[in-house]
Amino acid sequence: MPQPVSNRPLISITNIIWSFDPVTKQLLILLLQRNHAPFKETWGLPTTYLRADESADAAALRLVREKLGVQLAQFHTEQLGTFTAVARVPDERSLALTYMVYLPVKPQLVPGYGARDVRWFAVTPRQDRDDLVAGELTFKGVADAVSAAEFYQQTPPVPSLTADHALIIKTALQRVRNRLDYAPTILLVLGSHFTLKQAREVYAILWRRPVTTIDNSNFRKTHAHLFVEAGTAQSHSSGRPAKVYRLKSVG
Amino acid sequence: MPQPVSNRPLISITNIIWSFDPVTKQLLILLLQRNHAPFKETWGLPTTYLRADESADAAALRLVREKLGVQLAQFHTEQLGTFTAVARVPDERSLALTYMVYLPVKPQLVPGYGARDVRWFAVTPRQDRDDLVAGELTFKGVADAVSAAEFYQQTPPVPSLTADHALIIKTALQRVRNRLDYAPTILLVLGSHFTLKQAREVYAILWRRPVTTIDNSNFRKTHAHLFVEAGTAQSHSSGRPAKVYRLKSVG
DNA sequence: GCAAAAGTGTTGCATCTACACCCATGG
DNA sequence: CCATGGGTGTAGATGCAACACTTTTGC
Secondary structure (H helix, E strand, O other): OOOOHHHOOEEEEEEEEEEEEOOOOEEEEEEEEEOOOOOOOOEEOOEEEOOOOOOHHHHHHHHHHHHHOOOOOOOEEEEEEEEOOOOOOOOOOEEEEEEEEEOOOOOOOOOOOOEEEEEEEEEEEOOOOEEEEEOOEEEOOOOOOOOHHHHHHOOOOOOOOOOOHHHHHHHHHHHHHHHOOOOOHHHHHHOOOEOHHHHHHHHHHHOOOOHHHOOHHHHHHHHHHHEEEEEEOOOOOOOOOOEEEEEOOOO | OOOOHHHOOEEEEEEEEEEEEOOOOEEEEEEEEEOOOOOOOOEEOOEEEOOOOOOHHHHHHHHHHHHHOOOOOOOEEEEEEEEOOOOOOOOOOEEEEEEEEEOOOOOOOOOOOOEEEEEEEEEEEOOOOEEEEEOOEEEOOOOOOOOHHHHHHOOOOOOOOOOOHHHHHHHHHHHHHHHOOOOOHHHHHHOOOEOHHHHHHHHHHHOOOOHHHOOHHHHHHHHHHHEEEEEEOOOOOOOOOOEEEEEOOOO
């Protein structure tokens, strides 16, 4: 039997929005600082509430448009997971349906409704975790070995992200890493077309090793089947111009 | 801003409950036939509604206990995904949070509250899909090549499963197949301990090929790192008794 | 021409597949 | 002791890492 209407949990949509800075070669995640309760002044992932007349995927896209004002015809979204721990948000029963969105550009940010500040945070690999860094602000990542159950039990570090968003980001990075060898949609942050050099820069961050240790020749041989050629790029500096590729079986 | 309470979608928990018949060597999924609207008399996956004071994982476990009366201390559950298409259930806005449960035994089934009938359906591999078969009842699986978007557009076959449950089952099988080479939790249907022969029987179904084509020696060498030895089994028939294994890093 | 970056080829090592062979048990 | 199934070993094929070499551009 359906639950009484008053007992229905809130359904929030939470996005991990990925981007890439071509100058600093950093992989970026969007965080914003709320200016209202709960979690006033703390940083967290962009969140909205699901409307009755839209699917969760549609809501994830709406969220990107609302928070960023980006008006691209179509983004690629992927469901990450649903977070349902009873006490994940204090004083409120809400589920988080989480989605990943890959922005093909790095838009200028303007704090929108409900946000005091908004920034791109660089994924910064450490020994056994990934920190998020934006200028003087650093959020320490959840250690690789920590399970979800352990996360909800331990006391959060200071400063910490909204609710369980640190766990959501850890899960997102795990997912992205797993897919590197068979469906590296994270490369969509480079735009629809990219060179192998750019691809190696992204892989280097996620593999937690210097780009220089990823052999050009071998990378091509082991990952070429994931890409299709799509012409040749303009040479921007000295050196032979690279071919450009796009992901196989993705728009 | 939170959505008005009256607009909040229903949150249902839908389970793919896996089991295994050691006699017929069939991989099984539990389906039940409802005796009330909506979907009266149609077959579908067991479903319940999320309560305010429980996590979705807890609800998935409760569902197993309610529908099966199985009283094991602990099952292994895994989140499969969340299905949110607006029209996935006619005349009702509901989300399906789906979970996989691996039963270490094949319990006798007794139709519980709200169910007219309940049965184990054998996963039956075809060329490009997997059908579900229980005696004279057969449900045709969704073809491998069909995307989620395509599924929701096309008209369902007759007989068809409740709402989008055929899509959920296709997704579940996909997930299980993907995990065979690095985290084959599906083997928990064999109980906590199993022989390599039993494991190959499960793999054969999911790889859609006869057991006899899976070389014992090679299977051991390629998948041994996923298992740990745990003693020796009794020999039931003639032949050398097999060692028993359990999954690495799973209770 | 020289530096820089992209792309190609080769060699040795690790891994997988196919298949022959040996081991332990029931009747 | 023989049929049945479990476990071990080995040769050829395949795939990957390391690294030398060639090609194409800017200056």
